[in-house]
Amino acid sequence: MSPLNDSDARAAVAPPEPAPASGANDVLLGLLFAAIGAAALYIGRDYVFGTSLRMGPGFLPRIVAGGLTLLGLVLVIRGILAGGWALPVIGWRPILLISLAVIVFAATIDRLGLFVASLLSVAIGTCAAQEIRWKELPFVAFGLAAFCTILFGYLLKISMPVWPQ
Amino acid sequence: MSEIVQSLALGFGVAASLSNLWYCFLGALIGTLIGVLPGIGPIATMAMLLPLTYYLQPTEALIMLAGIYYGAQYGGSTTAVLMRLPGESSSVVTCLDGYAMARKGRAGTALATAALASFFAGTVVTLLIAVASPALTELAQKFGPAEYFSLMALGLVAAVVFAQGSPLRAVGAIFLGLLLGLIGADVNTGFDRFTFDRPELRDGIGVVVVSMGLFGIAEIMLNLSGGPEDQGERTKLSRLWLTREDFRAAWPATLRGTGIGALLGILPGGGAMLGSFASYAVEKRISDTPERFGEGAIEGVAGPEAANNAGAQSSFIPMLALGIPGNSVMAMMAGAMLIHGIAPSPNLASTQPQLFWGLIASMWFGNLMLLVINLPLIGLWVKLLAAPYRMLFPAILLFCCIGIYTVNNSAFEVGLVALFGLLGVVLAKLECPLAPLVLAFILGPMMEENLRRAMLLSRGDPAIFLSRPISLGLLIACALVVALLLMPNFRRAREAATEA
Numbered sequence: 001m002s003p004l005n006d007s008d009a010r011a012a013v014a015p016p017e018p019a020p021a022s023g024a025n026d027v028l029l030g031l032l033f034a035a036i037g038a039a040a041l042y043i044g045r046d047y048v049f050g051t052s053l054r055m056g057p058g059f060l061p062r063i064v065a066g067g068l069t070l071l072g073l074v075l076v077i078r079g080i081l082a083g084g085w086a087l088p089v090i091g092w093r094p095i096l097l098i099s100l101a102v103i104v105f106a107a108t109i110d111r112l113g114l115f116v117a118s119l120l121s122v123a124i125g126t127c128a129a130q131e132i133r134w135k136e137l138p139f140v141a142f143g144l145a146a147f148c149t150i151l152f153g154y155l156l157k158i159s160m161p162v163w164p165q
Numbered sequence: 166m167s168e169i170v171q172s173l174a175l176g177f178g179v180a181a182s183l184s185n186l187w188y189c190f191l192g193a194l195i196g197t198l199i200g201v202l203p204g205i206g207p208i209a210t211m212a213m214l215l216p217l218t219y220y221l222q223p224t225e226a227l228i229m230l231a232g233i234y235y236g237a238q239y240g241g242s243t244t245a246v247l248m249r250l251p252g253e254s255s256s257v258v259t260c261l262d263g264y265a266m267a268r269k270g271r272a273g274t275a276l277a278t279a280a281l282a283s284f285f286a287g288t289v290v291t292l293l294i295a296v297a298s299p300a301l302t303e304l305a306q307k308f309g310p311a312e313y314f315s316l317m318a319l320g321l322v323a324a325v326v327f328a329q330g331s332p333l334r335a336v337g338a339i340f341l342g343l344l345l346g347l348i349g350a351d352v353n354t355g356f357d358r359f360t361f362d363r364p365e366l367r368d369g370i371g372v373v374v375v376s377m378g379l380f381g382i383a384e385i386m387l388n389l390s391g392g393p394e395d396q397g398e399r400t401k402l403s404r405l406w407l408t409r410e411d412f413r414a415a416w417p418a419t420l421r422g423t424g425i426g427a428l429l430g431i432l433p434g435g436g437a438m439l440g441s442f443a444s445y446a447v448e449k450r451i452s453d454t455p456e457r458f459g460e461g462a463i464e465g466v467a468g469p470e471a472a473n474n475a476g477a478q479s480s481f482i483p484m485l486a487l488g489i490p491g492n493s494v495m496a497m498m499a500g501a502m503l504i505h506g507i508a509p510s511p512n513l514a515s516t517q518p519q520l521f522w523g524l525i526a527s528m529w530f531g532n533l534m535l536l537v538i539n540l541p542l543i544g545l546w547v548k549l550l551a552a553p554y555r556m557l558f559p560a561i562l563l564f565c566c567i568g569i570y571t572v573n574n575s576a577f578e579v580g581l582v583a584l585f586g587l588l589g590v591v592l593a594k595l596e597c598p599l600a601p602l603v604l605a606f607i608l609g610p611m612m613e614e615n616l617r618r619a620m621l622l623s624r625g626d627p628a629i630f631l632s633r634p635i636s637l638g639l640l641i642a643c644a645l646v647v648a649l650l651l652m653p654n655f656r657r658a659r660e661a662a663t664e665a
Contacts, residue, residue: 026334029595033337040344043359053625055617057351057358064347068340075333088594091390095590098386098562099583105566106579118563125562128389129555140556144563158216158571 024087026079034072040065094128101125113161114153118145173295176522180530185228188221189527192229193534196236201244201546202557207237207477209381211497212373213564216571223505224520228527230501231481234494235531238477239283239539242470243546246275256473257438258445262458262465269461273543274407278415278463279470280539281407286423286471287532290478293427294485294525298514301486305511308487310618311629315639317608317615320491321601322643323432325650327439328598332650335601338592342602345370346609353617365577372496374569374578375606378585379592379599380493381565385558386590407463415467418448422468426475431482432491438600440472478528484509485521489611493603504572 040061047058105121122141126132153162179185195217199210214233218226241256246263259279266275308316321339328335348359349369360366407415425447426440448468449458458465481498483491488510490496499509507517514521539546569579592599623629630636649655 025595026331029334029337029592029597032591032595033341036341036344040359047356047358048354051625052620052627055353055620057354057356060613060616061344061347061358064340064343068337068344071333071337071340075337078333090590090594094389095386095587098382098389099587101562102382102566102583102586103580105563105570106576106583109566109570109579110576114567118567121566122559122563126555126559128386129558130389131555133555140559144560148563148567152216152567152571156216156220158219160571160574 023079023082023084026075026082028079028088030072030075030077030079032072033075034069037065037067037069037072041069097128098125101128110161111165113163113165115145115149115162116164118148169295169299172299172518172522173526175518176295176524176526179224179519179523180228180526185225185523185527186530188225188229189232189530190534190538192232193236193531194538196233196238197240197243197535197538197542197546198236199233200237200240202240202561206241206380206384207234208376208493208497209384209561209565210234210237211494212377212381213561213568215373215497215501215568218501219504219571223502223507224523226501226505227498227520227524228531230498231524231527232531232534234477234498235287235474235528235535236538238473239280239535240546242279242283242473243276243539243543246279246466247272247546256441256470258441258469259466261445262460262462265459265461266463266466271461274411274463275466276543277407277540278411278466280536282415282419282422282467282471283474284532284536285419286426286475287478287535288529289423290427290430290475291525291529291532293479294482294528295522297482298486298521298525301482302511302514305487307635308511309633310615310622311633311636312639313487313489314612314615314619315630315636315643316487317489317612319639319643319646320432320489320608321605322646324601324604326646328601330596330598334597338597338599338602339605342605343609343612345375345602346606347613349610352610352614363577365575369610370581370606371572371578372493372500372603372607373572374581375585376493376497376603377565377569378582379589379603381561382582382586383589383593385562386586387593388554389558390590411463415463418444418464418468419471421447422471423475425468426472427479429472430476430479438473438476440476441469444468444472474532481524481528485513485524487511488513490607491604492600493607496603496607500572 044058044061044065047061048056049058049062050056101121101124104124105117108120109117119141122144123137126137126140149162152158152160180189195214196207196210199213200207211230211233215230218229221229242259242263245256245259246267249260249264263275263279266272324339325332325335328338346369348366350357350360350367357367422440422444425444429440429443445458445465445468448462448464449455452458452462452464454462477494480491480495483489484495484499488508490499490509502509507513507520565582566579569582570576572578589599592602619629620627630640
């Protein structure tokens with residue numbers, strides 16, 4: 001419902017700090033918007049535009065992608081004018097490991113079933129913690145996989161592969 | 166009037182059936198259980214628990230989901246008071262005075278105030294929905310494609326105002342959301358747009374996938390990459406009840422909070438968060454002793470808590486009366502309706518009166534359940550909070566994956582969630598608001614359809630949006646909101662309200 005996440009929320013209740021110059025954020029966000037918009041314009045270059053009476057499938061895509069590109073460029077300019085080059089700090093290890101855990105679940109669920117997919121994805125995901133506790137890891141992974149297999153596979157009988165096919 | 170009484174009686178008859186009461190209770194209980202866990206908002210909770218409702222009857226399923234929503238919403242306030250950790254954005258302001266009260270040994274009073282204010286707001290708004298829905302449904306009969314388009318445009322403009330931070334970034338987020346909404350086969354011609362030759366994308370990306378990625382998965386990532394685990398200082402519970410002075414201070418604040426929250430919740434693009442911020446700002450402004458705010462003023466808990474509950478509930482109005490989901494939680498409800506074969510539309514009240522009025526009446530029961538569950542069980546929630554995040558997040562992660570997979574049995578969608586998780590982290594780090602993005606993503610396809618229909622009706626003449634009075638009125642409202650946004654005075658007030 002809202003863009004706030006936990007760390008934002010914590011920041012919001014923390015005592016007020018001097019507002020950081022956000023030039024770098026504007027530039028980066030602007031570049032991201034412009035890149036996505038330009039890519040959409042390129043991919044949709046052959047979509048039929050149509051007329052205002054009979055709008056083609058390319059009518060809105062072109063307007064929206066064009067608008068996004070333009071806004072991105074405006075943000076870049078505003079960012080350059082504002083200055084302030086503190087880049088946002090991003091801890092990449094947990095982000096990549098969590099993504100990997102989700103992708104592994106997606107890649108294995110159809111063939112290997114709920115239990116194995118859960119086991120693998122929890123094992124990978126748990127490594128994203130600040131400190132990895134190797135002794136806990138097998139218990140967490142096995143316990144959660146078993147719990148979900150029993151809950152979703154047997155108690156709720158949700159139709160999904162449970163064991164390797 | 167008698168019609169409303171009759172309808173409400175029908176609704177209470179449906180909602181008070183033993184099975185519906187049970188699912189309402191179960192939803193509120195599980196919702197609170199998951200909602201008190203730090204970092205899990207209502208959307209993530211609902212998506213995780215969506216599979217639990219598949220095998221229920223449609224009415225039971227919606228009542229349970231609504232219960233989960235209220236529970237998750239309230240659970241956020243509990244952590245806000247006890248640990249200064251808002252479980253979700255609408256309880257951020259509760260942290261300020263709620264936690265300050267807890268530090269002074271008045272945690273129990275703060276929690277009871279939150280529960281009672283929420284219950285009061287819930288009761289009032291249930292009545293409001295019952296009264297307003299038939300009128301709105303009637304109004305909806307006058308709505309053609311042009312009116313729908315203009316209303317949704319107003320929703321998007323409002324979302325820019327309500328977003329935190331720079332309006333320009335919010336506009337960018339809206340364009341990005343619209344673009345994502347265009348993915349899939351064109352409704353009129355069947356032409357594939359931005360599908361990258363994946364058949365899974367022809368139907369477009371699901372709302373659940375987008376919100377689960379942007380909010381659920383991204384939140385886990387942000388929490389884990391946000392430095393050392395910080396659980397806040399725990400506080401002891403005290404007696405629960407309010408003194409006579411507490412009541413006297415909290416009562417008017419609750420009333421004002423209910424009004425503010427209900428009003429802001431109805432607007433498309435509104436919802437629970439804005440109401441709580443606005444109510445806090447109002448209470449602080451009209452107080453004789455504004456310096457008490459932040460030091461444990463009970464009005465600072467009662468007002469925002471009433472407002473966020475009122476807003477959470479009144480955001481049902483646009484969906485029930487017009488078939489337009491005003492925020493991502495409502496989109497999730499609409500998705501759940503579709504899974505059960507019910508299309509949200511203005512005709513819902515006439516075609517499915519049992520479901521429509523049953524859901525409305527269950528809102529009141531849901532609020533009663535919250536009171537029943539929360540006052541005695543606060544001690545239990547405190548214990549649950551003692552579980553460290555490193556034990557919790559693997560479970561949240563796995564529930565998210567399973568929840569997404571069960572929607573369509575599609576492994577591809579689970580993979581997409583990872584992508585949206587990454588996008589969510591990048592956008593959050595760059596301070597780009599996500600709520601307008603999701604709203605645009607939800608409204609985009611509907612806007613395109615209505616725009617095309619309107620243009621067909623008018624033979625390609627865009628003047629149709631100005632010649633129809635309701636549409637014109639809505640567009641004037643859009644222009645006014647944009648004009649407001651450009652005024653320096655309003656910009657300052659908006660910053661003060663959304664940053665509190």
